[in-house]
Amino acid sequence: MCPRRPQFSEVDYPVLYDVPHPMVPAALKAAPDRPHLWRTLPTEL
Structure with missing residues (x-):
């Protein structure tokens, strides 16, 4: 896992979903x- 780089406005989301929301x-x-x-x-979902 790569570290988050705030200078690039990267965000580390705590949750990953295996199936995308149908709107995506x-x-x-x-x-x-x-x-x-x-x-x-x-x-927003």
């Missing part, structure tokens, strides 16, 4: 390009 794959499949994905990817 839906946004990935619906996005025609990266700019659209950044606008529509959920920021």
Whole structure:
């Protein structure tokens, strides 16, 4: 495991999920390009 580097605004999340929230794959499949994905990817679940 690599150490967190605050100078790069890295975050060490305490929980990892083995299955993504359904909104995440839906946004990935619906996005025609990266700019659209950044606008529509959920920021909160």
